[in-house]
Amino acid sequence: MAHTYNFEKMNKVLKEYLDKGRWYHTQGVRYMSVALAMAHNEDLEKAELAGLLHDCAKCIPDKKKIRLCEDNNIPVTAVERGNPFLLHSKLGAYIAREKYDIDDEEVLSAITWHTTGQPNMTKLEQIVFIADYIEPLRDKAPNLKPIREIAFKDLDECCYMILRDMLAYLRSGGGEIDEHSQAAFDYYNELHMSRNLNG
Numbered sequence: 001m002a003h004t005y006n007f008e009k010m011n012k013v014l015k016e017y018l019d020k021g022r023w024y025h026t027q028g029v030r031y032m033s034v035a036l037a038m039a040h041n042e043d044l045e046k047a048e049l050a051g052l053l054h055d056c057a058k059c060i061p062d063k064k065k066i067r068l069c070e071d072n073n074i075p076v077t078a079v080e081r082g083n084p085f086l087l088h089s090k091l092g093a094y095i096a097r098e099k100y101d102i103d104d105e106e107v108l109s110a111i112t113w114h115t116t117g118q119p120n121m122t123k124l125e126q127i128v129f130i131a132d133y134i135e136p137l138r139d140k141a142p143n144l145k146p147i148r149e150i151a152f153k154d155l156d157e158c159c160y161m162i163l164r165d166m167l168a169y170l171r172s173g174g175g176e177i178d179e180h181s182q183a184a185f186d187y188y189n190e191l192h193m194s195r196n197l198n199g
Helices: 007-017 020-039 044-053 062-071 078-082 084-098 105-112 123-134 144-151 155-172 179-198
Strands: none
Touching (some): 007 044, 044 084, 084 105, 155 179
């Protein structure tokens, strides 16, 4: 299938804006997104595109992130103001649209929600959210092995496990929990519980 987008051109531009480690991480998420899309019968090109651009705003300095959001009417919550790194997701969707000419709403939404997650994510949103967590260079999170295994079998259960560990990590370190992550966990936790009751 011929690509509609020039991935290599985008990749070149990205390389200028990301530090080395972030660029390698991005390649991992790009390929993991495609692998998961294959496993779950999702659009491969959209998955590759969202994976490639998911962190395009990551290396913008925090103060500039806030300023760019304010200048472009992107809402900033109190939690985001205190933790500006969270803004790279929604700012990334804006930059993907403006700088990389991406107008596919599914792709932009997958970029928007790849950090916090949200309740009832689309399959593409789940794929990029999971790929960001499990790409091959990631090695710090607990339970990575079972999470990587389930990722190729059950997206809902995988989101539950990631959100459970993410929230536990934030609580143990006294970090603030974004309302979207909490809502996402509540949603996937309920799904997990009801399946266990019925299954």
